[in-house]
Amino acid sequence: MQIYLPIAEISINAFLLLGIGGVVGMLSGMFGVGGGFLITPLLFFIGIPPAVAVATGVNQVVASSVSGVLAHLRRKTVDLRMGTVLLVGGIFGSALGIWVFSQMRSLGQIDLFVQLSYVVFLGAIGFLMLQEALRALLRTRRADAPPRRLHQHLWVHKLPLKMKFRTSGLYISVIPPVLVGISVGFLAAIMGVGGGFIMVPAMIYLLGMPTKVVVGTSLFQIIFVAAFTTVMHASNTYSVDILLALFLIIGGVIGAQIGTTLGLRLKAEQLRILLALLVLLVSGKIALDLLLTPAELYSISIDGRW
Amino acid sequence: MRIPGFLIAFIMLLGLPARGEEVVAALSQTNVALTATFEGSEILVYGAVRREAPIPEGDPPLEVIVTVQGPAGPLTVWRKARRAGIWVNVEAVSVSSAPSYYAVATSGLLGDVLTATEDLRHRVSIPRAIRAFGAADTVPDAEAFTDALLRIREEDGLYQLLEGEVELDRDTLFTARISLPANITEGVYSTRIFLTRGGAVIDRFDTAIDVSKVGIERWLFVTAHEQPVFYGLLAVLIAMFSGWAASAGFRYLRS
Numbered sequence A: 001m002q003i004y005l006p007i008a009e010i011s012i013n014a015f016l017l018l019g020i021g022g023v024v025g026m027l028s029g030m031f032g033v034g035g036g037f038l039i040t041p042l043l044f045f046i047g048i049p050p051a052v053a054v055a056t057g058v059n060q061v062v063a064s065s066v067s068g069v070l071a072h073l074r075r076k077t078v079d080l081r082m083g084t085v086l087l088v089g090g091i092f093g094s095a096l097g098i099w100v101f102s103q104m105r106s107l108g109q110i111d112l113f114v115q116l117s118y119v120v121f122l123g124a125i126g127f128l129m130l131q132e133a134l135r136a137l138l139r140t141r142r143a144d145a146p147p148r149r150l151h152q153h154l155w156v157h158k159l160p161l162k163m164k165f166r167t168s169g170l171y172i173s174v175i176p177p178v179l180v181g182i183s184v185g186f187l188a189a190i191m192g193v194g195g196g197f198i199m200v201p202a203m204i205y206l207l208g209m210p211t212k213v214v215v216g217t218s219l220f221q222i223i224f225v226a227a228f229t230t231v232m233h234a235s236n237t238y239s240v241d242i243l244l245a246l247f248l249i250i251g252g253v254i255g256a257q258i259g260t261t262l263g264l265r266l267k268a269e270q271l272r273i274l275l276a277l278l279v280l281l282v283s284g285k286i287a288l289d290l291l292l293t294p295a296e297l298y299s300i301s302i303d304g305r306w
Numbered sequence B: 001m002r003i004p005g006f007l008i009a010f011i012m013l014l015g016l017p018a019r020g021e022e023v024v025a026a027l028s029q030t031n032v033a034l035t036a037t038f039e040g041s042e043i044l045v046y047g048a049v050r051r052e053a054p055i056p057e058g059d060p061p062l063e064v065i066v067t068v069q070g071p072a073g074p075l076t077v078w079r080k081a082r083r084a085g086i087w088v089n090v091e092a093v094s095v096s097s098a099p100s101y102y103a104v105a106t107s108g109l110l111g112d113v114l115t116a117t118e119d120l121r122h123r124v125s126i127p128r129a130i131r132a133f134g135a136a137d138t139v140p141d142a143e144a145f146t147d148a149l150l151r152i153r154e155e156d157g158l159y160q161l162l163e164g165e166v167e168l169d170r171d172t173l174f175t176a177r178i179s180l181p182a183n184i185t186e187g188v189y190s191t192r193i194f195l196t197r198g199g200a201v202i203d204r205f206d207t208a209i210d211v212s213k214v215g216i217e218r219w220l221f222v223t224a225h226e227q228p229v230f231y232g233l234l235a236v237l238i239a240m241f242s243g244w245a246a247s248a249g250f251r252y253l254r255s
Helices: A013-029 A035-047 A050-074 A080-106 A110-141 A176-192 A196-206 A211-236 A241-265 A268-291 B003-012 B117-121 B143-154 B213-228 B227-255
Strands: A002-005 A010-013 A162-165 A170-173 A298-302 B021-027 B031-034 B039-051 B062-069 B072-083 B086-099 B104-105 B159-162 B166-171 B171-179 B186-195 B198-213
Touching: A002 A013, A002 A241, A002 B117, A013 A035, A013 A050, A013 B039, A013 B159, A013 B213, A035 A050, A035 A110, A035 A176, A035 A241, A035 A268, A050 A080, A050 A110, A050 A176, A050 A241, A050 B227, A080 A110, A080 A176, A080 A211, A110 A176, A110 A196, A110 A268, A110 B086, A170 A176, A176 A211, A176 A241, A196 A211, A196 B166, A211 B227, A241 B227, A268 B086, A298 B143, B021 B117, B021 B186, B021 B198, B039 B062, B039 B117, B039 B186, B062 B166, B062 B171, B072 B143, B086 B143, B117 B186, B143 B159, B159 B171, B166 B213, B198 B213, B213 B227
Parallel strands: B031 B198, B104 B159
Antiparallel strands: A002 A010, A162 A170, A298 B072, B021 B039, B039 B171, B062 B104, B062 B186, B072 B086, B166 B171, B186 B198
């Protein structure tokens, strides 16, 4: 069944969209990631204009984070105060990202910019995840490995403007969380992702937050940054396609539930290696598209449209 | 003998058809609705040649050309080149006006049924339908860019040259089928039917097809452009509601 998307202005098979939403939703349920970093490139691959893919991807992130954060709120594993500080940074970062996005669009380089961002960030994250997962796999095999220290005093603890974060049990400067928020908001605007894949490691290793509140707090922040970014994209680039988002969301929420159940039955370390390989595969495909001589050197951009 | 185009125009100005042959035509549909499930459409153009006198003997044969043109607008054609190992959009040529869709169907080879002068005047062939003034200022080979524009749009089925696709019966009745692909944009699609003899246009009939988004498609498109903030908030609300509903729904199913 073909469906005509009013903003992307192309006709796409509805089951393909539900399928993409479903598969990514399943992976996000299995691995506890938002999935924006997979949805957006998959939309490029099926021919959705990159600007629409980014803006609609971030809209889909809103749905998956709301669905995820509710469980964390019930379990009280959300540090609302830290979330709010991150959020302030996120709003600034997103506004900056939207501005850069518009500039790149008027220069005719938005496709390249988005693709390069994906290659760099997905590539780096993929390598880090693979390294971490392999190390964890080795650690479980060697039971005599030294345990990780629970609380470390890092340079970030010496900065001014300190604030008490009771849920996280931290008394740290607000500067690092604001900076983390800014970078994540920036990535949300230019890549159409929630940014959990950057924020979660930053919260654990940079801010020293306890692992149990990390995912909930990051989801909480992502909802608002993604919502803000969606509205900004809608009013600046007119490239949010509600119909496209709806199909991705429907596929996504069903997939996520299946993924969560499936994830409980599989081994965590092996899952993480799989996810890392998947991330590397996607970034490799985008990199290849940039490196290989394209079949068509010319492209058309209609003035005044994304 | 070929009749110069200006003479025909002059005679037509006087209100006298050159040879007393007129074209009357109609379309199978004058409205195309871009609904959510739009998969393309086929327009049947049909008509007849009306004559006061019998068909002239010994004249060059009668030919029919049908063109359908979608809304036109400015665009930019980019060319990639390798920079620091990756392929980047480097050079650009602005095209001041190019139709989003253009189909030309003829009863014979376009070069045979229409002279170059007449083509220039009526802008019938595909290269004549686009205007790329001043393009040569920016790059030395601007033609390669306009060629690429034609090639890309032809591959997408947006520009179609349908030579010999107009069926002309007994020099009087004709039909042509024009397909509108699924990726067309909305607007007024002006349709022209030309009657030619010996490459010269002897009559012309103009009509239009109205292609518009309808229902939810139309509403979403208009809202996205006219009330973007409201549209953005709506997108967020739908996403939040879906997220909540999914979570609540599956929790209910599990319990």
